[in-house]
Amino acid sequence: MFIQGFLFLFSMSFFAVGPAIALHKASRWEEPTVTSTREEAIAFIDKIKVLAPSSSWSNIKPALFLENLRLNIHQPLSIYPGRGTNFCGYGALTYLMLQDDPLGYAKLLLQLYNDGKATFGKVTFDPSPEVKKAAGTLHFKGVLDIHPAEQMWFLSLADHFKGYLNFFNRKYDPGDEDSFWASVNYAKFNNMARKLLNYKVHAKGSDLIRPYTNGLYDYISEKLKTGIVVLYINNRILHKKKLEKIKLAVPTHFVVLQEISKVDDIVTLVYWDYGGRTLIQLSPHFLQKIVFGVSYCTKKEVND
């Protein structure tokens, strides 16, 4: 009874997100973000040969930071949110940012590194002292261990943007990159995308109820023809971690879809997550089962 009530309240809170986002979208149209090309970003970052140590980020090694930033700009696929962390939503967002405005990304991260705080559009990042101390020290997270720019950025995003999943853990303590402090619910992801990217984001789905479409495969493949599609999926089914028969039907992971096709009732997906592209084959029924959110992003036009 209690759980049902709890779920009802939560589901109501997701539906309540709709109008708030619409209002925010309306205000964004007045001041569109200027975007850039990868060539511009490469020309900018390749000019920087040496970085001085940052007084704000005491555990970040300048040479490693610069190397990491260069890698992200030259190879956006390399973005790696870390093993065992809850950074996947921030990883997907960063991957989109590197497609949308790589020069903006480079300047933002350098400003954050040099000054300890930075402004991007209407968002001002002013990370807490705990986050500043932690960046550069995360370890046993795969290649994220030696990517201090990504550590700084993901921690700053988690510190700044808050959703209902972060309600009980709002202040960073060591190890919180793996906890609810870093979690990203669907509304929070779309909110971050609308604030940081020069995209119109049309979101379908929620944290508990799967999106209603007249055929999910057709809907996704149609959207992918004209824009970028981010899928919010239940990775516990796709990438099993337990052999239990009863599995919690909740989404846990964000992937950026790159290709989708169907042959003989087998759907093939190619998506970006965790520093590379993955191809997976599944039935249309399984696809329906794992997808909880479809975020369709298109570039804003001049008149937007």
Place this chain on the structure above:
Amino acid sequence: MINRMMSGLLAAVVVTGLYSCSAKNISSNYYYEHEKVLEKIEQSYKELYRQKPFTLAFTDKDFRTVSVEIITDSLSYIYEFTVGEPRLSDTLRKYNFSATGITRLIDLMQSIRCTWVNNFDYYVDEQKKFLILISIKPVALHPLLTYKKYYILTFYSQPQQFDEKGRLLDKRKRRRLRKINGEIFHRINDKVCYTVSGQFR
């Protein structure tokens, strides 16, 4: 009187079953009982991975469905097969894997209910290093109501450091425990550690 004694005895057996078969004891014993097969899995996976990177995972309780992740520079492919179906060998050959070697490895994994074998990268002083991670879902007594059902074994190439309680330490900061996926690992020998986890990966 006899009934009461029997009930007492039964209760004692249950309590002993619940508390003496701690997951910790089972898992270190487990390694020694299956040492030869585990080492064979580790060695054969290491050799096959060196030829071409991949991971294997069983995704069902009956250990009949195996998920193969084929890792290339541009793309990772994830396919699921029923063990023994011709499609598995065909696919392995298509990607230039040793179909015989991987089929043998799958059989070994199946024989000891090994759920996952993977090559893990980690960094010490910014240098990339690797360990082999093997997860097992043993059929053994577990304390009731526990959610930790998988033994995770890690095989390092170099001897590791441990504290006085046999817990794995981080090399960079000798007094800091090294956690993998949030779990503390314990010493089996200088190069092999174990933990008991709620997830196999």
